[in-house]
Amino acid sequence: MRQAKKEITDQEVLTGLLQACPVGRLGTRGGDGYPMVKPLNFVYKDGCIYFHTALAGEKIEDIRRDSRVCFEVDLPVAYVKGDKNPCRAEYLYRSVIIKGLASLIEDRRERISALEALMKKYQPEGGYGDFPEEKLKITGVVRIDIECMTGKEDLGKGAMRERVVGLLADGMVFPMRLDPD
Numbered sequence: 001m002r003q004a005k006k007e008i009t010d011q012e013v014l015t016g017l018l019q020a021c022p023v024g025r026l027g028t029r030g031g032d033g034y035p036m037v038k039p040l041n042f043v044y045k046d047g048c049i050y051f052h053t054a055l056a057g058e059k060i061e062d063i064r065r066d067s068r069v070c071f072e073v074d075l076p077v078a079y080v081k082g083d084k085n086p087c088r089a090e091y092l093y094r095s096v097i098i099k100g101l102a103s104l105i106e107d108r109r110e111r112i113s114a115l116e117a118l119m120k121k122y123q124p125e126g127g128y129g130d131f132p133e134e135k136l137k138i139t140g141v142v143r144i145d146i147e148c149m150t151g152k153e154d155l156g157k158g159a160m161r162e163r164v165v166g167l168l169a170d171g172m173v174f175p176m177r178l179d180p181d
Contacts, residue, residue, distance in 0.1 A: 008094065008151030017075055017096050017151065018044035022122070026051070027070035028062035028102075036062060042071075043117045049098065049144035050105075050114035060140055063102045071098040071144055077155065077164060081179060092164055094153040100144040111141040 008014055023039050030036040038059055042051040049071055053059050063069065074095035082089030105111050112131060119128050155164045 003152075006152050006154055008096075008153050013094070014096050014149060014151045015044065017073055017094055018049070019121075021073035021075055023073070024049070024051070025072045026059070026102075027072070028059065029066050029068075030058070030062055031065065041118065041122060043114065043121045045114060045117045048146060049100070050117065051142055052115060052118065053140045053142055055104075055138060055140045060104065060142075063104065063142060067101045067103060069100060069102045069144060071100065072096065077168070080156065080160065083179065090154070090156070092155050094151065094155075096149060096151045098144065098146050099148040100146045102142050102144045105141045105143050108136075110143075111136070111139075114141050114143070115139070 022041070024042040026038050026040055028036050028038075036058065040051050040053075042049050044050075072095065074093055077092040077094060080088070080090050080092065105114065115131055120126075155161045155168075
């Protein structure tokens, strides 16, 4: 990473981002050779990324063609207004980029476990019942085995950084709009 001071090395922070972010972006190599990026719901479980998909279509075809994928999540933390100077405006964020190998999961128990983890993430209050067998037959579950994971953040400088880090620790809802110092 060019700007080492922005690198997130704390694995708990990286894991926390993967657990908190509702949408991830999957990067594959499309059939025409161009990169393809698709937003999707996902869950980080047992050191892997899981998501569900149709058993046919562009996403699964890309994975079957080349299992090497990239996966990204980001947390927009705050927009800092450029008070009478547009060059002072900035967006504060945290992000994670993963490189890994994607595979369609065949094992029934692993598939159901991943789908249950997805439901717990997006509907933590429960009440969703069991997965109907006819839906399980037509739902693909993909696992990304992580080969490399990096994190990056820009939380501002000085007093702004201290303020933002405090708000993060307090579980503040993001993104925020902040006035400059």
